[in-house]
Amino acid sequence: MKHTVTTLQKMKSEGSKIAMLTCYDASFASLMNQCGVDMLLVGDSLGMVVQGAGSTLPVTLQDMVYHTRCVARGAGDALVLADLPFGSYQQDKEQAFASSVALMQAGAEMVKLEGGAFMAETIAFLVARGIPVCAHIGLTPQSVNTLGGYKVQGKGDMQAAQLLQDARTLTEAGAHMLLMEMVPAALAGEVSRSIAVPTIGIGAGPETDGQVLVMHDMLDVYPGKKARFVKNFMADAGTIQQAVSNYVQQVKAATFPAPEHCY
Ligand code: KIV
Numbered sequence: 459m460k461h462t463v464t465t466l467q468k469m470k471s472e473g474s475k476i477a478m479l480t481c482y483d484a485s486f487a488s489l490m491n492q493c494g495v496d497m498l499l500v501g502d503s504l505g506m507v508v509q510g511a512g513s514t515l516p517v518t519l520q521d522m523v524y525h526t527r528c529v530a531r532g533a534g535d536a537l538v539l540a541d542l543p544f545g546s547y548q549q550d551k552e553q554a555f556a557s558s559v560a561l562m563q564a565g566a567e568m569v570k571l572e573g574g575a576f577m578a579e580t581i582a583f584l585v586a587r588g589i590p591v592c593a594h595i596g597l598t599p600q601s602v603n604t605l606g607g608y609k610v611q612g613k614g615d616m617q618a619a620q621l622l623q624d625a626r627t628l629t630e631a632g633a634h635m636l637l638m639e640m641v642p643a644a645l646a647g648e649v650s651r652s653i654a655v656p657t658i659g660i661g662a663g664p665e666t667d668g669q670v671l672v673m674h675d676m677l678d679v680y681p682g683k684k685a686r687f688v689k690n691f692m693a694d695a696g697t698i699q700q701a702v703s704n705y706v707q708q709v710k711a712a713t714f715p716a717p718e719h720c721y
């Protein structure tokens with residue numbers, strides 16, 4: 459059955475975990491859909507894993523449109539979520555709308571943007587105009603230069619309270635989904651129980667409503683440094699299909715992430 463915001467919301471209410479992977483082309487989209495991946499994220503991580511850049515900042519809206527079109531052709535029942543790249547939405551809500559339209563016309567069914575409560579007005583504007591939004595909080599890689607590196611976020615009482623407040627504000631603004639990257643597992647669990655919409659974690663522990671990993675990380679293809687939260691699913695698999703199926707099964711069973719992948 460084709461995934462929609464409604465089926466994903468139902469998964470949260472029923473306590474069944476959402477399995478998401480990043481995807482950048484049609485063949486992997488088809489493979490992942492066949493292996494039971496619920497959502498495909500056309501991530502701006504493609505700047506690093508596909509284009510070889512040192513961060514996600516050089517990725518353009520045109521790059522995202524191209525890869526979204528490729529993924530949408532193979533996605534089948536999986537819901538296609540596409541990242542709004544750096545500089546394509548932060549200026550004002552009108553810019554965010556125009557950029558989101560380009561992604562939706564390329565086949566995205568939801569868009570993702572990075573930022574806390576300051577993005578609430580933009581999210582409300584997009585949702586009112588027919589564009590489901592996933593809000594990405596915690597470590598927001600497009601802000602690596604102001605954050606001073608790729609570090610765990612939401613540590614300490616003040617930062618934790620801020621993250622929880624951001625999650626509430628963004629949900630009230632109409633976000634359909636919340637993604638948390640590199641936050642303490644206990645905090646991600648608290649956020650997930652505090653808001654009505656599904657949460658997806660990466661380096662956020664086992665208590666979120668779903669998980670995501672970058673495909674090049676979990677297939678052990680990316681040559682760069684691996685974060686603590688990455689698991690190499692090729693280690694116990696003979697084929698890519700097996701690795702992806704194992705990932706789906708372990709997310710659904712909540713056996714991934716294990717304590718060694720958490721903060
Ligand atoms: O671009 C990406 O792959 C992402 C995930 C790390 C969540 O945003």
Ligand code: NA
Nearest residue numbers: 501502503541
């Ligand atoms: Na991203």
